[in-house]
Amino acid sequence: MAEDLVLDTAIRDWVLVPLSVVMVLIGVLRYFVSKLMRSHQAPDLKVVKEGSVSSSFTHHDHIPFSKLVLPLDVDLPSLDLFPRQVILRARNLRAAAGFIPAKSFRSRKTYFTNEENGLLHVPKGQAQNAQAQMFSDPNLAMDMMKKNLSMIIPQTLTFAWVNFFFSGFVAAKIPFPLTQRFRGMLQNGIDLSTVDVSYVSSRSWYFLNLFGLRGLFSLILGEENAMDDTQRMMQMSGFGFDPSRSLSAEKDGIDIIQHEWALPKMEKRAEDALKKLLK
Amino acid sequence: MAVEGDPRASAKKSLGDALDDLPIFNADNLQNNIKSIYYSRTFLSIIGGVIAGIWGFTGLTGFIFYFIVMAAASFSLAAKAKFSVHAYFDSWSRILLDGIFGGLMSFVLFWTFAYDIVHIF
Numbered sequence: 001m002a003e004d005l006v007l008d009t010a011i012r013d014w015v016l017v018p019l020s021v022v023m024v025l026i027g028v029l030r031y032f033v034s035k036l037m038r039s040h041q042a043p044d045l046k047v048v049k050e051g052s053v054s055s056s057f058t059h060h061d062h063i064p065f066s067k068l069v070l071p072l073d074v075d076l077p078s079l080d081l082f083p084r085q086v087i088l089r090a091r092n093l094r095a096a097a098g099f100i101p102a103k104s105f106r107s108r109k110t111y112f113t114n115e116e117n118g119l120l121h122v123p124k125g126q127a128q129n130a131q132a133q134m135f136s137d138p139n140l141a142m143d144m145m146k147k148n149l150s151m152i153i154p155q156t157l158t159f160a161w162v163n164f165f166f167s168g169f170v171a172a173k174i175p176f177p178l179t180q181r182f183r184g185m186l187q188n189g190i191d192l193s194t195v196d197v198s199y200v201s202s203r204s205w206y207f208l209n210l211f212g213l214r215g216l217f218s219l220i221l222g223e224e225n226a227m228d229d230t231q232r233m234m235q236m237s238g239f240g241f242d243p244s245r246s247l248s249a250e251k252d253g254i255d256i257i258q259h260e261w262a263l264p265k266m267e268k269r270a271e272d273a274l275k276k277l278l279k
Numbered sequence: 280m281a282v283e284g285d286p287r288a289s290a291k292k293s294l295g296d297a298l299d300d301l302p303i304f305n306a307d308n309l310q311n312n313i314k315s316i317y318y319s320r321t322f323l324s325i326i327g328g329v330i331a332g333i334w335g336f337t338g339l340t341g342f343i344f345y346f347i348v349m350a351a352a353s354f355s356l357a358a359k360a361k362f363s364v365h366a367y368f369d370s371w372s373r374i375l376l377d378g379i380f381g382g383l384m385s386f387v388l389f390w391t392f393a394y395d396i397v398h399i400f
Binding site: 005006007012016020172173174175176177208209211212213214215216218219 | 317318321322324325331332336337338339341342381382384385386387388389390391392394395396399
């Protein structure tokens with residue numbers, strides 16, 4: 001272990017603390033800005049109404065096929081919302097399959113996966129259309145752009161600021177030793193090769209802050225909007241292929257599922273619970 | 280199985296009979312429980328980082344300290360759930376392993392910060 005360097009107190013005062021404070025503040029600022037800029041896309045009323053033809057499911061056990069209305073001629077702007085609603089309904093069906101009797105489950109299942117007019121069955125020609133329309137839909141593209149920018153710009157600006165002002169000196173010492181390989185990464189401004197790798201430059205302090213403050217943000221900013229930038233970017237990039245692929249994925253999911261009746265002893269359990277309450 | 284009124288670990292109902300088939304989860308409660316585990320672990324990693332820095336742990340000692348703190352947290356969470364984990368979560372791995380590596384980065388950050396402020400400067 002090399003000798004302990006004595007570092008100037010001014011570095012602590014003017015580098016470490018301001019950098020952390022600035023990053024926390026930028027995170028808070030970004031949270032509020034994204035909250036203000038979030039455009040709320042209300043689902044189209046017509047699409048939701050047509051999607052709610054299944055509300056009659058709760059009253060009948062068996063729906064004859066002639067009664068099923070399929071909105072095949074949907075207008076373009078709501079094209080991205082209709083598959084989304086259908087996917088939500090299909091997922092609910094899969095999740096709650098154990099709570100409805102077998103016959104009604106089967107009728108719902110056929111409603112979704114029927115080859116001719118099932119909701120989830122997308123003919124091959126339509127699949128490509130949906131994809132192209134997704135990208136030309138201005139609303140969605142704007143949203144993606146906004147989210148990406150609000151992530152990338154503060155990070156880039158802060159990184160440039162750090163590089164400009166705080167380069168060329170030792171900023172901090174990390175308490176654990178690393179191998180020599182990390183020297184190039186952690187000590188970019190320091191040109192002495194004999195300095196212990198534990199003494200790092202401010203660029204690595206910036207990155208350490210970047211990853212470590214995520215937990216802090218999730219604590220002080222509430223449930224979400226912790227800085228999970230990489231996750232969100234991955235979500236956004238996979239968005240364009242949403243309709244056709246996830247529809248067929250949901251269809252396969254529903255096809256696979258076995259119906260297990262979860263409520264055979266419900267009456268007995270209700271009786272026990274009520275008895276316990278009455279005691 | 281009775282539903283606990285404890286707001287900290289609001290339980291989800293699950294079938295406890297010997298002949299039960301599918302466990303039923305109340306998704307909201309499960310989510311709430313998982314969130315409180317996450318918050319506890321994050322908070323503990325931050326505090327643990329500051330403590331490790333002030334005490335001057337270096338190298339492997341610091342990481343061992345972090346895992347000790349995480350194990351103590353897991354144990355306390357399990358004790359809070361009265362060791363009947365399946366009444367509150369869907370699997371053991373939630374209460375034991377979830378969030379350990381997420382808290383590691385926060386721990387390292389605050390460990391470095393405290394260590395530098397106290398020992399180097």
